[in-house]
Amino acid sequence: MTVINSKLNSGAEGLLVLEAAKLLESGKNYEQVVEIIEETINRAKIYVSVNTFKYMVRGGRVSAMKGFIGKILNLKPIISIDENGKGIAFGKTFSTKANTKKILDIVKKANQENRIISYNVVHANCHIKASELALKLTENLGQAPEYITEISPVVGLNAGILAIAVSFISC
Template sequence: MKPWRVVADGGLDAYADLLNDVPVAPFSLHMGHESFRADEIRREDLYARLRSGGPHPTSSQPTPQQFAELYRAAGDEAVLAVTISSGLSGSLNAAEGARALVPGADVTVHDSRTLSAAQAFQVHAARSARQLGHTVETARAWMQAVHAETELYFTIDTLEYLRRGGRIGRVTATLGGLLNLKPVVTVDKTSGAYTNVGRARSWGKAIEAVAQQVTARFGAGTPLRVGLLYGVDRADADTLLALLRERHELVWAGFAAVNPVLNIHTGPKAVGLAVAPGAWPWERGTA
């Protein structure tokens, strides 16, 4: 079997306890006349800019050249590139386009159809397959099994940042444009785009609504794996974790800060999670 490696893009929010340490093609952030790689700006500096009232930051997908650098670095190994949902970004197209820049490279591009913590779950599946000596085809099957059973839910303090970033779409349509509501947002598994599944009128109730959504989806008492996400305040994720522990056995829980390129759409105050039932599919023999 030909050796292979996993790479990803900047839609990934990585967890120290998962097999998420992979080379990443970064997104870029643009603030007025300044541009940064998303991994070059501190989250605290981004929050200050978001609150300053100046030009709203925008993001751009990795370039084909950045993906090509990752493909070249693989040498003789094949590459499995795991991208953010094509329903949210053109990163998949850049990853595909990079093939032409590295003639002869053996590259498989996988659309995660999600992002952030849920993308991290799929990267973990792919690297687990590699670590256990399986093929890229097996890795893709494991990622698809993970995608099928994983949900991503998050809530934000205001819809204003989604509106500014042009990502509000079906969320605002569902809420009727009432910007004072706190939505519970997920990524639709078919379109790979944001959609609203709940709402609340206070921040505390919004965090409760995320926990309620999890239990409604998986059933009270179901053992869960949860990758928690937070914006400016880690305590929000701790609150969500405590609510989940009241309803579920947690077989694994980890924390990650939302990365800057996603923060420009969520705003500073955000909390969420990727969540799936029990053990990983390959550990249960269902992948």
């Protein structure tokens, strides 16, 4: 057994597990799979559209003051994970619709720079929005997501209800 610290979570980590399964199924041996997955980690990304700062304040990820200011300004953050596995504020907008557009732009740019080979959409109790986002991504990328599913409880705890995320692995 080999423990691999992906420094990722949720949908991004799920894509790595799915990739490992595909590699094993294709005939790669254990050592090859470990090596390929360790190389793939740097090409995996996640972008989470957060509907409210409330849960991030509760979880201690954001100070009460920043959460209050975010609420007053109606800010909607986009959270990602840096190369060290730390959550970072990647961007912010004033509406969930603008967050969705910004995430679509991020994915489109990433695909132009280094073709996206797989992606998924995960969400916290917003099935319809997740399906709509997946449809737009399918149109933009020319491929359907690997899957659409509920977000992991840990991410949901901090991101809160109505959070939606896109994860992908690029070449």
